[in-house]
Amino acid sequence: MHIVRYRSDSDPRPRVAVLNEGVLSPLPVAGMFELLSHRVEEIERMCADAVPDPSLGDVRLLAPTDGAMEVWAAGVTYLRSRDARVEESSLKSVYELVYDAERPELFFKSPAWRVVVDGEPVGIRSDSELNVPEPELALVVNRFEEIVGYVVCNDMSSRSVEGENPLYLPQAKVYAGACALSSGIRPAWEVDPSDLAIRLTVTREGAVIWDGTTSTKQIRRPFTQLTAYLFHSEDYPHGAVLATGTGVVPDLDFLLHAGDLITVTIDEIGELRNPVVAGKDHFAFLMARLGGA
Incomplete structure (x- = not known):
C-alpha cells in the first residue's frame, strides 16, 4: 500500500x-x-x-508534497558518504568531524513545489563539472514529529561546487531539478526500515554505466535522532520530508551527463526513475506547482 x-x-x-x-x-x-x-x-x-x-x-x-511542506536532508550519515566528501573537499576535516559529532548535518533541500516525481527530469548545474545522484531513504514526518511513512529520494548534488568550499553547500544542493521523490508514501506501520536495500543505477544510451548498492543498516544515526534535530527549534505545520543521507556515491572520475537515466530502488518502498537535463530552462513546468498543481 x-x-x-x-x-x-x-x-x-x-x-x-x-x-x-x-x-x-x-x-x-x-x-x-x-x-x-x-x-x-x-x-x-x-x-x-x-x-x-x-x-x-x-x-x-x-509529487507527495504540497502546501507549506518542506524537504530537508541529512548529510554524512554513512561512512561511504563521509569518505566521498573527504575525497572531494579541500577542507577534509569538516566531514570527518561531523560524521562523529553528536549534532547531525541537516540542510534545506526543497519547497514542495520544486519537487520532481518519477518520470520527470532531474537537473545538473551548468556551472558544475562534477554532478552525481545520491539515492536515499526519506522520512515523511507529520506536524507532531512522528514518522508517517517513507519515500525514495534522489538528492542531486554538485560535488565540484561543494568540494571547492563547504560554505557553497546550498548552491550544491538547492537548484532546479535537484530534488526528486517517488510518488508513493509507504506507510510506516507496514514496513521495518532498519535493513532495506538501496540500489542506484545510471544508464546511458541503454547501457548501464554505474551501479551500486547499500543498505539502511549502514546508516550511523537513528531516524528519530534526525527528526528530533529537525524539529528542535522549528515547527512544520504541514509536515516535512527528511532524506536520511546516502551510502552510495560514485567515484570522482564518474561524470553524469545530460541524457542519462537515473534509477533508484529501495526494497519495500518503491522505485524512482528520472532522466537528466542540464540547466534551469528545462524546469519552467515547476512554476505551475505554485498554483497548487
Whole structure:
C-alpha cells in the first residue's frame, strides 16, 4: 500500500488516496498537508477505512508534497558518504568531524513545489563539472514529529561546487531539478526500515554505466535522532520530508551527463526513475506547482 497525490481527468484538483494493487481509495483530506496534520494512528485509521473508487481510471501521480511542506536532508550519515566528501573537499576535516559529532548535518533541500516525481527530469548545474545522484531513504514526518511513512529520494548534488568550499553547500544542493521523490508514501506501520536495500543505477544510451548498492543498516544515526534535530527549534505545520543521507556515491572520475537515466530502488518502498537535463530552462513546468498543481 502507498499513499499518493493524484489528478484525474474528471477533476483537475489534486487529491490524496490510498493506492493498493492498482486501485485508488480516496482519503477525506484536502491535500498531503492536511493528512500530515493528523497523528499516525489517525492516518492509519483513515487509510484502513478508505473505500475503493472503481470509477477512477487512469490518473497522474504527483509529487507527495504540497502546501507549506518542506524537504530537508541529512548529510554524512554513512561512512561511504563521509569518505566521498573527504575525497572531494579541500577542507577534509569538516566531514570527518561531523560524521562523529553528536549534532547531525541537516540542510534545506526543497519547497514542495520544486519537487520532481518519477518520470520527470532531474537537473545538473551548468556551472558544475562534477554532478552525481545520491539515492536515499526519506522520512515523511507529520506536524507532531512522528514518522508517517517513507519515500525514495534522489538528492542531486554538485560535488565540484561543494568540494571547492563547504560554505557553497546550498548552491550544491538547492537548484532546479535537484530534488526528486517517488510518488508513493509507504506507510510506516507496514514496513521495518532498519535493513532495506538501496540500489542506484545510471544508464546511458541503454547501457548501464554505474551501479551500486547499500543498505539502511549502514546508516550511523537513528531516524528519530534526525527528526528530533529537525524539529528542535522549528515547527512544520504541514509536515516535512527528511532524506536520511546516502551510502552510495560514485567515484570522482564518474561524470553524469545530460541524457542519462537515473534509477533508484529501495526494497519495500518503491522505485524512482528520472532522466537528466542540464540547466534551469528545462524546469519552467515547476512554476505551475505554485498554483497548487
